[in-house]
Amino acid sequence: MNSQQCVIIGIAGASASGKSLIAQTIFEELKRDLGTDQIGVINEDAYYRDQSHMTMEDRVKTNYDHPKALDHQLLAEHLKQLKKGEQVNIPCYSYKEHTRMTKTLDMQPKKVIILEGILLLTDPKLRELMDASVFMDTPLDICFLRRLTRDVAERGRTMESVISQYKATVRPMFLQFIEPSKQHADIIVPRGGKNRIATDILKARIQHLLAR
Numbered sequence: 001m002n003s004q005q006c007v008i009i010g011i012a013g014a015s016a017s018g019k020s021l022i023a024q025t026i027f028e029e030l031k032r033d034l035g036t037d038q039i040g041v042i043n044e045d046a047y048y049r050d051q052s053h054m055t056m057e058d059r060v061k062t063n064y065d066h067p068k069a070l071d072h073q074l075l076a077e078h079l080k081q082l083k084k085g086e087q088v089n090i091p092c093y094s095y096k097e098h099t100r101m102t103k104t105l106d107m108q109p110k111k112v113i114i115l116e117g118i119l120l121l122t123d124p125k126l127r128e129l130m131d132a133s134v135f136m137d138t139p140l141d142i143c144f145l146r147r148l149t150r151d152v153a154e155r156g157r158t159m160e161s162v163i164s165q166y167k168a169t170v171r172p173m174f175l176q177f178i179e180p181s182k183q184h185a186d187i188i189v190p191r192g193g194k195n196r197i198a199t200d201i202l203k204a205r206i207q208h209l210l211a212r
């Protein structure tokens with residue numbers, strides 16, 4: 001597989017803006033045409049730095065919304081390897097343990113990679129690897145409400161911890177890093193992950209890139 005055959009679409013935006021939902025929808029709908037093994041989703045969160053050497057008390061103090069919390073270097077290397085037709089081992093991340101797990105996920109090269117994560121568009125070396133980029137422009141109050149529900153239900157958090165983390169780091173880092181990165185997006189998607197027209201436009205663009 002040469003580099004022309006690996007299309008990478010980057011989807012960024014606030015936490016709980018609908019990045020995973022739109023990525024998953026595109027994955028499900030395109031895998032019917034392309035085949036399950038020819039399209040994959042990579043979550044930037046898998047590349048949070050390993051903190052297994054730290055105590056839980058220290059892990060919870062990390063600012064997870066600052067670019068330095070993520071190993072973008074490793075992510076960029078993996079994307080380059082996939083583009084070259086090589087297999088990669090993607091780290092698995094635990095939001096409950098705030099660190100990487102020992103297991104990794106084997107990913108074989110694919111025709112299409114959908115990359116989703118809050119800080120993707122802040123990094124020029126990642127932008128360089130994308131064939132198209134998207135920013136989910138969901139209102140921040142809606143994102144906060146969705147995050148509160150999701151983090152309590154799925155990420156082992158209390159309501160109080162979600163609220164204090166939001167005030168201390170999530171909102172300030174959104175304003176400092178994530179929101180300004182919108183200028184780098186090719187497409188800005190209002191309302192969230194259920195935006196049908198935006199989903200269709202992205203699918204059509206992927207098909208167009210594959211047909212080059």
Ligand SMILES: Nc1ncnc2c1ncn2[C@@H]1O[C@H](COP(=O)(O)OP(=O)(O)O)[C@@H](O)[C@H]1O
Nearest residue numbers: 014015016017018019020021146150192193194
């Ligand atoms: N348009 C929408 N309407 C209702 N719920 C939504 C919508 N988009 C996302 N959600 C829900 O909000 C939560 C966060 O969405 P998700 O796609 O995981 O966001 P992100 O990947 O940006 O953090 C999930 O529980 C998801 O099911």
Ligand SMILES: Nc1ccn([C@@H]2O[C@H](COP(=O)(O)O)[C@@H](O)[C@H]2O)c(=O)n1
Nearest residue numbers: 014015016045064065095098099118170
């Ligand atoms: N140990 C961690 C790691 C990350 N987070 C939060 O996850 C958010 C990004 O993931 P989304 O699916 O919501 O885009 C980010 O805002 C981090 O604050 C965390 O709480 N704990």
